[in-house]
Amino acid sequence: MADNGSGGQHDELYLIDGSSLAYRAFFALPESIATSTGFPTNAIFGFASMLVKLLTEHGQKPTIVVWDAGHSGRKEVSPDYKATRQSRPDLLREQWPHLEPLVEAFGYRNVKVEGYEADDVIATIAERARRQDVPVVVVTGDRDIFQLIDPDSRVRVMATGRGITDTKLYDYQAVLDRYGIPPELIPDFYGLKGDTSDNIPGIPGIGDKTATDLLQRFGDLETVLASVEEISGAKRKQNLVEHADDARVSKQLATILRDVPVDVDPVAEAAREPDRSTLRDVFRRFELRAPLARLEDALAVEDETVPAIPTEEATVRVRAREGGVADVRTLGPAGSEITIAVEPPLIPEGQLLAENPTWRFGAVVGEEGLYGTMDSAEELVSALGDRPVIVHDAKALGVVPPVLAHDTLLAAYLLEPARRGFPFSEICEERGLKCDAPAPLAADAALGQALAAWQREQLTERGLTALLRDAELPLVSVLRDMEIAGVRLDQERLAKIRHRVQDEIAGLEREIWDLAGDEFTIGSPQQLGAILFDKLGLSRKRRGKTGFSTDARVLQAIRDEHPIIPRIERWRELNQLMKTYLDVLPQLADAESRIHTTFIQSGATTGRLASTDPNLQNVPVRTELGREIRGCFEAAPGHVLISADYSQVELRVLAFIADEPVLKEIFVRGEDVHTATASQVFGKPASELTPMDRSKSKMINYGIVYGLSDYGLADRLNIAREEAKAFIDAYLERFSKVAEFMATTIEQAKELGYVSTLYGRRRQIPELRARNYQVRTLGERLAVNTVIQGTAADVMKLAMIGVHRALAATDLQTRMILTIHDELLFEGPPEEADAVGELVEREMVAPWGDRTPPLAVDVGVGQTWLDAK
Structure with missing residues (x-):
C-alpha cells in the first residue's frame, strides 16, 4: 500500500488490456471449446479464467478494463502499421460482444476512447496514477508496455505467458534482468529490432540480442545511429545508415502515448463488488465449468445462495x-x-457386505x-x-x-x-x-x-425426447440384466495360455537383447529409441516430445530394416494381452467362474456402448492369440453360446443414408461388399482380383466410414500417399453419391454446428469452424463418421431392447449376456438355439424397418465364444 499524502493509503489500481487478453485467450486455447449447443467459447473461457485468477489471487481491487478503439494516429505516421494483421476471426467476432458484459459482472469498469489504442489509454491512466501516488498493475500480453514501469516500480506489469493464466509480475529490475536494458529504452529496443506482429520495420538484420547489445553499449537509439563507424560488420553498418529513418519511425510507433483524453481519476476508482448472480448466470450459460468452480470457491464464504x-x-x-x-x-x-x-x-475394509x-x-x-x-x-x-x-x-x-x-x-x-x-x-x-x-x-x-x-x-x-424414451431409458434394465448374468470363463484353459505366453515373452526379451547387444527396458520408449536409432542406426520417422517416436506405425514402417523390429512388435502384442486379459480375467471371475463386466452407456460421443472391468469390447479377434482368448469364454455346462452379428452394418447404413445405388445393389444381391467394391474401383472382374485388391477395398470401405485420409490409408497399406489418394478418388468417383453425402453432411454441420443420426442423436462438431486445417479436417471426419456410426449404434440399442423384450415374452431359458460392437452373445440350452436364432435375427433387423439395403445378421452356435463366432 502507498501513503496518499494525507495519512491514507491507496489500493493498487489494476489496468487490464482487454483486447490483448481476449486475443491471447482465443489463440491460446483450442477453437473446439464450445457449449453443448455449439457456441464457441474459447476466448470467453480464457478471458473469464484470467479475471477469476485476479479475483481469487489478488482480491477485489479497483479495476479498469481498457479496449482498443483506433490506432492513436500511428496509421498517419506509417500506413503499413498493423497492416499485416488479419481481421478478427469469425469465431472470436461471435464471442466479442459478450466480453464487456462479463467485465461489468465482475464489478470492473470498461473504458475505450475512440481513435486510441488500449496501450495509450492505459499509459495515460497509469501516468496520472503514478503522479497521484496510486500504485498500478497493468495486465497485458503485450511486452512493449514494459516502458511504463518506473524506477520506483509504482507501475508494474503482470504479463501473461503462453497459457492465458500463466503470468509473471515485472518490476523495474525484472525488465533489466530479462532484456538487459531499463524499461525506458523499450521504444528504442523496438526501433532497432522492429515488431513483426505490428508491422513495425526496425532495421533489417537486427534481432533481440543485437538490439540489446547496441543499447547497452551506446545508451539509446540516436546514439547508436550516430556511432555507426564504431559498430562492426559492413552489412550491419550499411543497414543502420540506410534504414535510420525506419528506426526512428519504428521507435515513434512503439512509444506509448501518455496524454489521451480519458475521463478517469485514479484516486476516485474503488473496488466494486462483483454481481454474483449475473456472474454465475454468464458462467453457466457459456458452460465455463472450471472457472465457475474456482469462482464458487472464491465467493462461497460471502455468498451461500445461488x-x-x-x-x-x-x-x-x-x-x-x-x-x-x-x-x-x-x-x-x-x-x-x-x-x-x-x-x-x-x-469398512474387511467387513462383509452381509x-x-x-x-x-x-x-x-x-x-x-x-x-x-x-x-x-x-x-x-x-x-x-x-x-x-x-x-x-x-x-x-x-x-x-x-x-x-x-x-x-x-x-x-x-x-x-x-x-x-x-x-x-x-x-x-x-x-x-x-x-x-x-x-x-x-x-x-x-x-x-x-x-x-x-x-x-x-x-x-x-428433438431428443424420443431417443431418451425409446432407446436410452429402456436399455438400462437390459444392460443391468446382462451385467448380472455375466459370461463364464474357462480358467484352466486361460492359465495354460498364460504360462505359454509368459515363456514366449521371456524368450523374446532374450532375443531382443541379443540383437541389441545390450539389456534395456523394452517397454521404455526412450530406451528403445536409443537402441533403435542411436545404436542400430535405423530410420527415424517422427519426433515426439521425448525423442523420436517408437510407436506402432513407426515400427511397421521400419520393420524390414532389422530383425529386432518384428520381435519388438510381438513382445508388445503379448505384453498388452497379458496385462489386459491373461493376468486380469482370473481375478475378476466369481465363484462360478463368471465375468461380470460393467457396461457404460454414456461414454461415447457417437452413442456406442463401452464396457469396463474388464473391457470386453476390445478382445482381439484378428490375431491367433486373441482368438484363443475368445475361446476361453464358454457356455455354462449343458448350454451353448449363440452369437448374432450384424453383417457390415455401417456400410449398409452408409449405402442408405447416401442413397448410393451401386452400393445398395451390391448388398441387395448378397455379394461380398469388399470384393464387389474392388471390382468397381479397379475395373476388374472379381475373378481377376488379387487378395491385395480386396484388402485395399476393405480398407477404403471402412476408411470412408471412419474418415480415413490418403495419408492414413497409405500408412495402413504401406503404399505411397499418391497411390492411396488415387484409390480414394477412384472410389468416390465410382460411388458418387457417397462423395455427395460426405460433402453435404460437412456443409450442414458447418451451418448447424452439429450432426444428427437417423434416430435424432446429436453431436456438436465445433472443430469444423477452426482456423487450423488439421483441426478442421478432423471435424469433417467426425461429422461423417458420427452420422454413420451413431446411426448403427442407435440400431443396436433398439435391437437389444427388442430382443430382450421378445425373449422375456417366451418360455425360453436363453438369455442375452454380452454385447460387443455389432455383436450380441446369448447363452442357453442347445435345443433352443434354432428358435433363439430366428427370434434374434428378426428383432435385430426390426429397428431398420424396410429401408434399403436391408440389414443382415450372421448367427453362429458353439460351446465357446470363438466357436459361436
Missing part, C-alpha cells in the same frame, strides 16, 4: 420428514412421478419429501412399485425401477455427449440449483426433480 435454473425459484424448498420404506408408497398422489436419491452403504449394511435414501414428489434408511436398493425399488421414477444413473442402483421415467445422467449425456463425466452435484451446481431440505439425500432428490424439469425442456427443444 440462483436456480431459468424459470425456477432460486432455491428448491422441500418439506422433508424422516421416514422409512413404507413412506415411499404414500408419498404424493398415486401414480405421480417420484424422484429418488440413494447413497450405498459405506463398508453384516447389516444400511442404505440411505431420499425421495420427493412436488414439495413433499422424506428421507430414511433401508436394507437394500431392492427394498426401495420394491416399495416404489409401478410409480414412475426419476433418478440419476438408475443402473448404479443395482436394481432398476420397473418404470424409469427419467434418468438425469442419461439426459445429460444426450444433451452433452462430448462431456467427460456426469457427476450429479456438478451438473446441479452448473444449473445454479440449491436445496434447503434438512437431509442431504432429500435435498438431492429435490434437486434431481428440478434438474429433470429443465432437461426435459432442453430435450424437447433439441
Whole structure:
C-alpha cells in the first residue's frame, strides 16, 4: 500500500488490456471449446479464467478494463502499421460482444476512447496514477508496455505467458534482468529490432540480442545511429545508415502515448463488488465449468445462495420428514412421478457386505419429501412399485425401477455427449440449483426433480425426447440384466495360455537383447529409441516430445530394416494381452467362474456402448492369440453360446443414408461388399482380383466410414500417399453419391454446428469452424463418421431392447449376456438355439424397418465364444 499524502493509503489500481487478453485467450486455447449447443467459447473461457485468477489471487481491487478503439494516429505516421494483421476471426467476432458484459459482472469498469489504442489509454491512466501516488498493475500480453514501469516500480506489469493464466509480475529490475536494458529504452529496443506482429520495420538484420547489445553499449537509439563507424560488420553498418529513418519511425510507433483524453481519476476508482448472480448466470450459460468452480470457491464464504435454473425459484424448498420404506408408497398422489436419491452403504475394509449394511435414501414428489434408511436398493425399488421414477444413473442402483421415467445422467449425456463425466452435484451446481431440505439425500432428490424439469425442456427443444424414451431409458434394465448374468470363463484353459505366453515373452526379451547387444527396458520408449536409432542406426520417422517416436506405425514402417523390429512388435502384442486379459480375467471371475463386466452407456460421443472391468469390447479377434482368448469364454455346462452379428452394418447404413445405388445393389444381391467394391474401383472382374485388391477395398470401405485420409490409408497399406489418394478418388468417383453425402453432411454441420443420426442423436462438431486445417479436417471426419456410426449404434440399442423384450415374452431359458460392437452373445440350452436364432435375427433387423439395403445378421452356435463366432 502507498501513503496518499494525507495519512491514507491507496489500493493498487489494476489496468487490464482487454483486447490483448481476449486475443491471447482465443489463440491460446483450442477453437473446439464450445457449449453443448455449439457456441464457441474459447476466448470467453480464457478471458473469464484470467479475471477469476485476479479475483481469487489478488482480491477485489479497483479495476479498469481498457479496449482498443483506433490506432492513436500511428496509421498517419506509417500506413503499413498493423497492416499485416488479419481481421478478427469469425469465431472470436461471435464471442466479442459478450466480453464487456462479463467485465461489468465482475464489478470492473470498461473504458475505450475512440481513435486510441488500449496501450495509450492505459499509459495515460497509469501516468496520472503514478503522479497521484496510486500504485498500478497493468495486465497485458503485450511486452512493449514494459516502458511504463518506473524506477520506483509504482507501475508494474503482470504479463501473461503462453497459457492465458500463466503470468509473471515485472518490476523495474525484472525488465533489466530479462532484456538487459531499463524499461525506458523499450521504444528504442523496438526501433532497432522492429515488431513483426505490428508491422513495425526496425532495421533489417537486427534481432533481440543485437538490439540489446547496441543499447547497452551506446545508451539509446540516436546514439547508436550516430556511432555507426564504431559498430562492426559492413552489412550491419550499411543497414543502420540506410534504414535510420525506419528506426526512428519504428521507435515513434512503439512509444506509448501518455496524454489521451480519458475521463478517469485514479484516486476516485474503488473496488466494486462483483454481481454474483449475473456472474454465475454468464458462467453457466457459456458452460465455463472450471472457472465457475474456482469462482464458487472464491465467493462461497460471502455468498451461500445461488440462483436456480431459468424459470425456477432460486432455491428448491422441500418439506422433508424422516421416514422409512413404507413412506415411499404414500408419498404424493398415486401414480405421480417420484424422484429418488440413494447413497450405498459405506463398508469398512474387511467387513462383509452381509453384516447389516444400511442404505440411505431420499425421495420427493412436488414439495413433499422424506428421507430414511433401508436394507437394500431392492427394498426401495420394491416399495416404489409401478410409480414412475426419476433418478440419476438408475443402473448404479443395482436394481432398476420397473418404470424409469427419467434418468438425469442419461439426459445429460444426450444433451452433452462430448462431456467427460456426469457427476450429479456438478451438473446441479452448473444449473445454479440449491436445496434447503434438512437431509442431504432429500435435498438431492429435490434437486434431481428440478434438474429433470429443465432437461426435459432442453430435450424437447433439441428433438431428443424420443431417443431418451425409446432407446436410452429402456436399455438400462437390459444392460443391468446382462451385467448380472455375466459370461463364464474357462480358467484352466486361460492359465495354460498364460504360462505359454509368459515363456514366449521371456524368450523374446532374450532375443531382443541379443540383437541389441545390450539389456534395456523394452517397454521404455526412450530406451528403445536409443537402441533403435542411436545404436542400430535405423530410420527415424517422427519426433515426439521425448525423442523420436517408437510407436506402432513407426515400427511397421521400419520393420524390414532389422530383425529386432518384428520381435519388438510381438513382445508388445503379448505384453498388452497379458496385462489386459491373461493376468486380469482370473481375478475378476466369481465363484462360478463368471465375468461380470460393467457396461457404460454414456461414454461415447457417437452413442456406442463401452464396457469396463474388464473391457470386453476390445478382445482381439484378428490375431491367433486373441482368438484363443475368445475361446476361453464358454457356455455354462449343458448350454451353448449363440452369437448374432450384424453383417457390415455401417456400410449398409452408409449405402442408405447416401442413397448410393451401386452400393445398395451390391448388398441387395448378397455379394461380398469388399470384393464387389474392388471390382468397381479397379475395373476388374472379381475373378481377376488379387487378395491385395480386396484388402485395399476393405480398407477404403471402412476408411470412408471412419474418415480415413490418403495419408492414413497409405500408412495402413504401406503404399505411397499418391497411390492411396488415387484409390480414394477412384472410389468416390465410382460411388458418387457417397462423395455427395460426405460433402453435404460437412456443409450442414458447418451451418448447424452439429450432426444428427437417423434416430435424432446429436453431436456438436465445433472443430469444423477452426482456423487450423488439421483441426478442421478432423471435424469433417467426425461429422461423417458420427452420422454413420451413431446411426448403427442407435440400431443396436433398439435391437437389444427388442430382443430382450421378445425373449422375456417366451418360455425360453436363453438369455442375452454380452454385447460387443455389432455383436450380441446369448447363452442357453442347445435345443433352443434354432428358435433363439430366428427370434434374434428378426428383432435385430426390426429397428431398420424396410429401408434399403436391408440389414443382415450372421448367427453362429458353439460351446465357446470363438466357436459361436
